[in-house]
Amino acid sequence: MDKNKTKLPGGVIGNSRMLAAVSPQGELIRLFWPHIDFPQNAAQIHAGILIQHPCADPELLWFHEDIWQHSQTYLENSNILVTTHYSPELGLKVTQEDFVHPQYDVLIRNFNIENLNCKKFFGSFACYNHMKVNDMERYNTVLYLKETDSFLHYFNNIYFMLGSSRNPMGFQCGSPKGKDSPLIFLKKGLPAGRKYSNGISASAALWDLGYISENWTENITLFLAAGETQEKAEEIFEKIKSRDIKELRSEALQHWENYLKAGRSLYLQDGLINKLFKRSLLMLRLLNDKDSGAFIASPEFDPYYEQSGGYGYCWPRDSVFTAWALSLAGHESTAENFYYFGAQVQRKDGLWSQRYYAAGTTAPCWGDQLDETGIMLWGIRQHYLTTGNYNFLLKMWDTVKKAAEALKGKIDSRTFLPQPSFDIWEDFYGISTYTTAAVIAGLKAALNTAVELKEEKLITTRAEDLEKLCRSIRMALDNFMWNKTEEYYIRGLINGLPDKTVDSSTLGLIFPFKIIDYEDEKAQKIIHAVEKHLTCEITGGIKRYQGDEYIKGNPWILITLWLSICYFLTGSRNKAKKYFMWSVKHRNHLDLFAEQIDKLSGRPAWALPLAWSHVMFILAVLLMEGENLIDKN
Structure with a gap:
């Protein structure tokens, strides 16, 4: 059963067709499409960082967890939500932007990761996606599509394509409750590369961040595109992922500013x-x-x-x-x-x-x-x-x-x-x-x-x-x-x-x-x-x-x-x-x-x-x- 079933959001984002609820800690807890009320398609969607330690197991840190200090705001006059995660212990600051494109039904999640102190380590960006497409955990399917380096989650006539403009270093499809759970492989830092899962399904991927040194900054953007067919979801995904994040953000800002200007002052x-x-x-x-x-x-x-x-x-x-x-x-x-x-x-x-x-x-x-x-x-x-x-x-x-x-x-x-x-x-x-x-x-x-x-x-x-x-x-x-x-x-x-x-x-x-x-x-x-x-x-x-x-x-x-x-x-x-x-x-x-x-x-x-x-x-x-x-x- 959904662990977020009665959890209140901090804020919401959307475009009047897609509606997403985000916790005060930046966790995506609900995703409604193709209408803003039904179905709800997200069970658990997490983003974080995997830190490699010498002579020790990797450490997986989800951004919504309590090890981070969180702050949150909307960009002025917009529905672009910004959540900041800061760890004094690690010296890491992550600025997360979440918004839905006003024209296309695609959720955009941009992460800017900064190392503010002298600690150095190897790291990877991690993403875990347990979808319940069409508000249905059973009968779901997830595929990893090599030609687009993306995951395709679908059931019936609802398709979600998830990926980044960058190719992942590893991926895994599986059951959240099974031996092939993508979470198990993520925590080990060794996704096995399984390309499909049916029934109660989840996916996960790692993107290499390389050597994280002092004053190091890296940016990665995730896209979750929706469509009534695989072809429609893929069309939106390919169109958006090739665009610069600054351009996408600017379009969203302009849309919401125009909306306010059209009304009363x-x-x-x-x-x-x-x-x-x-x-x-x-x-x-x-x-x-x-x-x-x-x-x-x-x-x-x-x-x-x-x-x-x-x-x-x-x-x-x-x-x-x-x-x-x-x-x-x-x-x-x-x-x-x-x-x-x-x-x-x-x-x-x-x-x-x-x-x-x-x-x-x-x-x-x-x-x-x-x-x-x-x-x-x-x-x-x-x-x-x-x-x-x-x-x-x-x-x-x-x-x-x-x-x-x-x-x-x-x-x-x-x-x-x-x-x-x-x-x-x-x-x-x-x-x-x-x-x-x-x-x-x-x-x-x-x-x-x-x-x-x-x-x-x-x-x-x-x-x-x-x-x-x-x-x-x-x-x-x-x-x-x-x-x-x-x-x-x-x-x-x-x-x-x-x-x-x-x-x-x-x-x-x-x-x-x-x-x-x-x-x-x-x-x-x-x-x-x-x-x-x-x-x-x-x-x-x-x-x-x-x-x-x-x-x-x-x-x-x-x-x-x-x-x-x-x-x-x-x-x-x-x-x-x-x-x-x-x-x-x-x-x-x-x-x-x-x-x-x-x-x-x-x-x-x-x-x-x-x-x-x-x-x-x-x-x-x-x-x-x-x-x-x-x-x-």
Whole structure:
């Protein structure tokens, strides 16, 4: 079983087709292709140095191991990840660059090795590759191809070709668990030259570094090219390996700089906030599947569902927030492509399922969430209001009609509340306050779209009847969900009975749906209840709801930013800044935002990077820049 199955990355790299997760120590722990969510093709991929000692066995030192001191950063305004490994004992410094070429599906790993002291020795560069192509350890094959001096790992229609511009001094294919394990031969410094392995397969190679003397420097670059056929993988590999690393790096830098220049610039923020804003935009691009338009929540890190239901999927809800933020930040086409993806995956009954694979098929689910259909309708309207793209609205009209009719059919004719479904956090089945707000917002958006297009009815429902229904649901929201005694909105109803849990998702009545006006006293009551009952006493930050036990019940960055935004909109700018800066403080060493912060240590605790956390940061920054987010209609 994969030893990295629940290991959080330090950073991620990619090109919106290939996505790779890299540990804080520079270890490549996951590699997704041909989509950014599935399959995951890496089991163990290591790089290191083999040192030859006189009259002793060779010493194999992997760069990700604790014998090195590690530091890590992104090159400015790019998704090129640089990890530095330094050994005071050996006097060796290794600068490792990892990036995916923006045009070709090839992972590029460049290693610059320096000897900074007077110790001298013979050495070799070592590489070990245990692949599980197509997320399948069995049935894999690896071949060593002499004509290209590369390894070919493949299963079914997924092929990876791995090698360097330099020829290796030795190689080995074999089973990671067998007598022919490439690791065994690597550690001896004597790869036996076996050219193939079937089943659970791995490969390894050594490249001669020669005599490592004082002030010696050597550079080696590895390429991992992907293709649907051997010919395609080989074509990319041969095209890239003949290129100079400086030229490849320059192309990647230029690509990401052009991406940022195409978007919005900030004018009022200091250097740190501007830097985090750019990093958020760069990260969201990596979490967007270029071929389909889908956004994933986070690179998958819990594939066996040991502590969660998984994260490497496209949720309509999260994706609407993401598309909205990107559209406001000037990346309108990326946002628009998501809605076209949404139109393609919409069910025949007009609703959207809980989550999807990036390729467009339904992902593992455990029940409908009506808020997702509501926010899809709301998001389509917001995208139009942001961009003014009338043709987009025309293209989405059939989608809007089907979804609005489906939501209308989910309203209880007696209570005027939505029928029970899973809530925003997916662990409460009932009629939640947030879902009710999302349904109101979605139906109002559909109504306004109909008016915009001069459509008198959807499919069977007249526009004026839809308007009356929205008013009835709004009244039911207050009648059933407002706790008059304690003056706050409850979590919702279970089997018709009130669940009085204080839940942070009630902030949705203020933002983004504006069911409650900012000046309304109830807005202050919502904010007060969330802050009073959900603040983490040890590290600060805001938790999801009372009694939350998921991953220890930690505070969440996205929720803390949600509260910050609501404080800003209701005029409490000092409180808004307090929670905003708490979130900024709790980014990781690469300026990435996790889902949660450990309530004891204050460190990133789960799902990193999380798209929704970066999205709420972008929205908070745009508000501070004076953007009028939701009053355009």
